[in-house]
Amino acid sequence: MMNTTTVTANQLESLQARCEAQEQEIAELKKQVKLLLEELRLARHRQFGRSSERTTDDQVRLDLVFNEAEAEAQPEAEEPTVETVTYQRRKKQPGQRDAMLADLPVERIEYRLSEEERICSCCNAVMDEVGVEVRRELKHIPAQTVLVEHVQYKYACRPCDKHGTETPMAKAQMPRPPIPGSLASASMLAHVIDKKYVDGMPLYRQEQQFARKGLALSRQTLANWVVLGATRWLSLVYDRLHEELLSRKYLHADETTLQVLHEPGRAAESDSYMWLYRSGRDGPPIVLFDYQETRSREHPRRFLEGFKGYLHVDGYSGYHDIEGVTLVGCWAHARRKFDEALTALPTAERKKP
Structure with missing residues (x-):
């Protein structure tokens, strides 16, 4: 005899509601598991997989470039008294060497025979010149460091001096020193700054280079020259370039973190930001760095005040709502999101149309 259970309408409705709630909960859990699996695959790819965006060896760290002068500078310091990258080499086009050498000064060294050496061994006649063979080579002339003495002559009126009156004095005009x-002369400042920021030669290596020439210029002295040269003179060039940059129609902007070693009131581990602004192709290139302690949107607003044109940036919202500016998206950043979405999919689903 079968046992039957009587279920009331209320119980049935309660069971149905419970099933629907559990099905909804299961569906939500499945979504979460899928999302977590995607995040796990993406995290593993970032940690262990190959990146489609590579950083080349010549992209140096900003902290190594910008921190050295400030870290080494000592205003009280006295100045002295008097990895393998492989690549395929492209075949040079015909005439490329001639074009490269066209603007170089030429030093010509001629090798001739004396009249005695030109006597023909067959008939004893004097041989005539019939042609030349030319071999070319590049000669490097090392830079020289010269001590320049600026001698300023003074003049006084001797007759007035003899009569005991106030003696007029005069001096020849002499240019003021940069520091x-x-x-340091202007050319020496330009040399040290160019070597550090263009050629990437740290100050300690420049110190060693000067030492080989017999000049005891410490890295502290060189750092002082870099800092003072920038604040006294290059800041004027920077301001003029800033004005020119704002007059362009197309600009690019980006920002990246930077740690400053010695900054009043802040720990060395604190993240600061280096904002970068550069021109487009509508004129000579201009690239300006703007150091700030934060990533606040007020910094691009202040820097770009007066600019009317197109600004090419990533998706950071700090560039939004700048008056007079039309934002232009970045294809590299757009592609990155699609690449991440593809990487997060299971392997079997990545090839589906």
Whole structure:
């Protein structure tokens, strides 16, 4: 005899509601599991997989470029008294060497025979010149460091001096030094700054290079020259380039983190930001760095005040709502999102049309 259970309408409705709630919960859990699996696959790819965006060896760290001068500078310091990358080499086009050498000064060294050496061994007649063979080579002339003495003559009126009256004095005009009381000339400042920021030569290596020439210029002295040269003179060039940059129609902007070693009131581990602004192709290139302690949107607003044109940026919202600016998206960042979405999919689903 079968046992039957009587279920009331209320119980049935309660069971149905419970099933629907559990099905909804299961569906939500499945979504979460799928999302977590996607995040796990993406995290593993970032940690262990190959990146489609590579950083080349010549993209140096900003902290190594910008921190050295400030870290080494000592205003109280006295100045001295008097990995393998492989690549395929492209075949040079005909005439490329001639074009490369066209603007170089030429030093010509001629090798001739004396009249005695030109006597023909067959008939004893004097041989005539019939042609030349030319071999070319590049000659490097090392840079020289020269001590320049600026001698300023003074003049006094001797007759007035004899009569005991106030003696007028006069001096010949002499250009002011870039840094008062320093041995650095304008050309020396340009050399040190160019070597550090264009050629990527740290100050300690420049110190060693000068030492080989017999010049005891410490890295602290060189750092002082870099800092003072930038604040006294290059800041004027920076301001003029800033004005020119704002007059362009197309600009690019980006920002990246940077740690400053010695900054008043902040720990060395604190993240600061280096904002970068550069021009487009509508004129000579201009690239300006703007250091700030934060990533606040006020920094691009302040820097770009007066600019009317197109700004090419990533998706950071800090560039939004700048008056007079039309934002232009970045294809590299757009592609990155699609690449991440593809990477997060299971392997079997990545090839589906």
